[in-house]
Amino acid sequence: MNILYLNHYAGSPLHGMEYRPYYLAREWVQAGHRVRMVAADHSHVRAKQPERPGTDPWHETIDGIAYHWYPTPPYAGNGLGRVRNIWAFLRQVWSDAPRIASQFQPDVVIASSTYPMDIWVAERIAKLTRKTGKPCKLVFEVHDLWPLSPIELGGMSPRHPFIMLCQAAENHAYKHADVVISMLPKVADHMQSHGLDLRKLHIVPNGITLEEWQGTAPPLRSDIASHIATQKAAGRTVVGYAGSHGTPNALDVMLQAAELLRNEPFSFVLVGDGHEKAALQRQAQALGLEQVAFFDPIPKAQIPSFLAEVDIAYIGWQRVPIYRFGIAPNKLMDYMMARCVVLHSVEAGNDPVAEAGCGLTVPPADPPAIAAGLRQLVTLDAATRQRMGEAGRQFVLANHTYPVLARRFLESCTPAA
Template identity: 25%
Template sequence: MRILLIHQYFLEDNDGGGSRWNEMSRIWTEAGHEVVVLAGMVHYMGHRPEHYRGQYFYQYTNRDGIQVIRCHVSESYNKSFLGRLWAYFSFTFSSILGGIRHARGKYDIIVVTSPPLFVGITAVALSWWKRTPFLFEIRDLWPESAIDTGVLTNPWIIRFAYWFESFVYRKAKLINVLTPAFRQTLLTKKGVPAHKIIFIPNAADFTLSEEVMQQFDCCQFRREHGLEGKFVVTYVGAHGVANHLVQVLDTAELLHDTNALFLLIGDGMQKKELQLDAQRRGLTNVRFVDSVPKREVFKYILASDLGASVLKKVDTFKTVYSNKTFDYFSCKKPVLMAIDGASRELVEEAQAGTFVEPEIPEDFAEKVRFYMSNPELIVQQGQNGYRYARTYFDRDVLARKYLEYIKQI
């Protein structure tokens, strides 16, 4: 098959961040299919590579043999809400043009993954232009998540977003959801017929984790990075409004009398503010690490005692699976799950961690102290998570199942 993927935040080869579609595209390509990607020039954490400056389109083939067409995104992305909104629409316009001018030829299917929701405009336009059906993937309930976190407040934009969401759902041949809670919301609140909805969730990349584990020297890594004698709790992901990482700083402050060290790996709109806050408080047990490639992320996780999944306490986030949780599972690390709802149920079902009351640092600190006193539980729960993910959330297995759904279209 020939597949056109529309993904504003498709990663560069050595970028840190959510790599779901880089891995999915690699597996599909290895299975003999051709994948062409329309992607943006700005990473979802806000930075733009220097070689894209002054470019409107930039084409190349990545290390997995996938043709990537980078399309213009406004540099106002990190300046304000209106700047981010304009960045979304600038990609919409440039990706439509890029799809017409550069992603030429016939395609069997167009796959579009959101957020942002507005990539649906590109999908509808190119579906009509190329006379090709499209599959719409929901990685986050939008506009609900933007409303609940206070990012989206304008009533006119909210009204348009809900109308457009419904319009895209009607036009899509299939809709993929990443959690059972998403499916329930679409059925009961959005009026989407059941036959349109499929479920291919986030998953663990065992291909990479197994390779890293075979060659990894944990003691040496901990020595080189100043982690010896520390009880390391690692968070990997965005540092934005939705993540509310101030609760990690609050927890670190409560644990100043212990050897706990919190590693915050990634980037985002609030990172500088968090760094200043940690400096003001004199938190020597919090360390910020810039975004690193997935291979390096796994090394940090393997050198840690626990992984942390953290989001702001809002109802919409009760419907999500935190994608970093699967990285912790694949590296045999228990998860401190500071997200209620679907993510909590996932960890408790797997017996691979413990729930932390979101935005209650006292509970967070108590759970860390509990694991410090029970090292045998860390090993046991790490193994539990690994086995559970192997059984139900293996990326390779799910990518091939995804292909079977696409073939039906």
């Protein structure tokens, strides 16, 4: 099968996020399929941008996946620069659609760029392919609900021109795609209200790649390992967090909970970076939280080593309505694969921690509830902690590994008859 995967922000192990397109495509290549990844050469989520050899589109092969990069202008933030970047990418792929359809002859075209406007480009390629007499499925993959996410999380007006364009694209996708795949589990009512025939809808959540959890992980960076060892030697329970330090992660609430636990034997270790990190460090200093330590990010390969050292893994969310459609956090999958006991501060349409039985869920934006949850978890005996940790790992292995997810994805996208 020839699979054309349009994802503006597609990454790889060479470039960093986003990883999902790479891991799915790698599984498909290993299963004997031919995959072409179509992506922009500049993305705000990548750690490293592809090296542009000139001013024209170019391609390279990464682990059997044919990446086709389109040159786009760099940008920062969510302003006009990002809009120009999106437009440059879509315009070029639109122009290339006849060549892609005739030369690659896709069986499946996937529109998967977070923003929904790529559906029009993907549909053009699918229609041109069908004109050659070859069946071709059009698939719309939903990461987050746009434009609802920038409206509810970013405060944008529904009448903003960009939002109105996104809304038109979302509605068009639900009406014209042959298959809609969502990472979020509770989207049926929303999508149906925007024109989706629910027979088209399939849920394929985020996942993990197994090789990152096989063999011996690289040792944890010495500064973090030394700090945790000191805390444990002092008889403190280590509460760990690994990931982005951004507004959605609600780490300010975690710090308020740490203040409530100031005189109790807890130590908080936060590893990562993000636009809110400096503000969080100032908050911890202002509150005099000597039991809270911040560390620079570690390589992804060291995450298992870090999580193996913590006693409780923390993940929190803001209290916002958008989470009623569900959540699909990668870091939670890491916590569960590491057999961590998890404190989950959330109110959402789904709760993997509760489903797996691998920890405790408390309300979001509620420092006393977080503090009480940590006190409750620290009282668990060793056998209970071990049972919870193993339940979390088995839940991920059964439902969230990329071999399972890639197979589920393609089962929903078999070529049109």
